[in-house]
Amino acid sequence: MNGAAFFLAVNFIIAICFGAVFVVVSTRSRSRTAALWFAAAFTVASLSSVCELLVAYAYLTKFWAISAFASVLAGMTLLRIGIGTLYGGKIAPVWAGCFLAAGICLDLLIYDLPRGTAAHAFSYQAPFALALLSSAAAIFSSTRRLAIDRALGYLLLATGLHFFAKASLAVIAGAGTTAKDYIGTNYALISQSSTAVLMVAVGLTLLSVLVLEIMADERSNSEKDALSGLANRRGFENGVKAAMALAPKAAHAVIICDLDHFKRINDTYGHHVGDLVIQAFGDLLQTSAAKNAVVGRIGGEEFAIFLPSTTLDMATLSAQALRGGTMEMAVSGLPSSFAVTASFGVAELAPGGDLAGAMRDADAALYEAKRSGRNRVRQAPHIGSPQPKSIKAVK
Secondary structure (H helix, E strand, O other), rough: HHHHHHHHHHHHHHHHHHHHHHHHHHHOOOHHHHEEEEEHHHHHHHHHHHHHHHHHHOHHHHHHHHHHOOOOOOOOHHHHHHHHHOOOOOOOHHHHHHHHHHHHHHHHHOOOOOOOOHHHHHHHHHHHHHHHHHHHHHHHHHOOOOOOHHHHHHHHHHHHHHHHHEEOOOOOOHOOOHHHHHHHHHHHHHHHHHHHHHHHHHHHHHHHHHHHHHHHHHHHHHHHHHOOEEEEEEHHHHHHHHHHHHHOOOEEEEEEEEEEHHHHHHHHHHHHHHHHHHHHHHHHHHHHOOOEEEEOOOOOEEEEEEEEOOOOHHHHHHHHHHHHHHHHHOOOOOOOOOOOOOEEEEEEEEEOHHHHHHHHHHHHHHHHHHHOOOOOEEOOOOOOOOOOOOEEOOO
């Protein structure tokens, strides 16, 4: 086995392994369809290595040569469909099929042209280049802007352009007189080794994109409360840190709210109804809060809202609106005459201030609202207000 044949065998093994890995990744990825397209792309492209070996060592040379070309182009076309599924810029299967058929027809037309000529070399490599350049264009025109996405786009761009470089090399160094001669040329060794390197790079980068998606989803799930659909305490605190980093010199506000007599609801109407109350209240907070607000369920029936760049008085008005909205909630399983109520504590978070301190102030205001009879909003004193601090009743 010469060097080119060795790289053909290596390429086959690599492609098959990538195909299998993409199938496994598809079971956990939100981009399952794209992952399966990638699996199909690498699996189909792996057949080209087998066909190339059969060109050199079997009969029906033309058939195997055309099959090798077709399997590579089919793999790249499937890759383009997968890229379109993942990044947008989808290509209709009928157009993908037309492109593949046109490429195969072109290969049939140029098959008997002298090998190593510019006409043959560039016509042979052009469909591969176009398929990958189209994939790169789909990524660059996408709204996804992570560094790994840009890296994949540039890698596909370089891989597409490298096929034109291979055509130039075929003209300069020669690619053999016939298809059967190809495997014994230095050009074949360079071509197959470069393909192996780029195939590994593209496969690993695609896997990185999908694995990062899976990791982001797992992180999101670990920071999300399953019942209410809001952030849990960890997710709330991380969301607040991110929001504060965007406006480090602004004053913010925190609202802590607690459903009144929630245990009585559970004991009287059942835990299922209690869960529905939690869900309804979570929906109310999520839909009523500003788009840049961070909303979380931080305890059993306790919730928190972080309002970036919001004054204490504006946050108090928001809490009053939420108090009114809570009483209007319709919850299945509760009598129409039953009004769910909640108590609210509001506190200010000064620029560069401590979230834990603001949460304590809001919690103290919430406790005062509870002590005063519930279904109330209480406001912690403004930062810098004269001592002693006293909770402000809000009407």
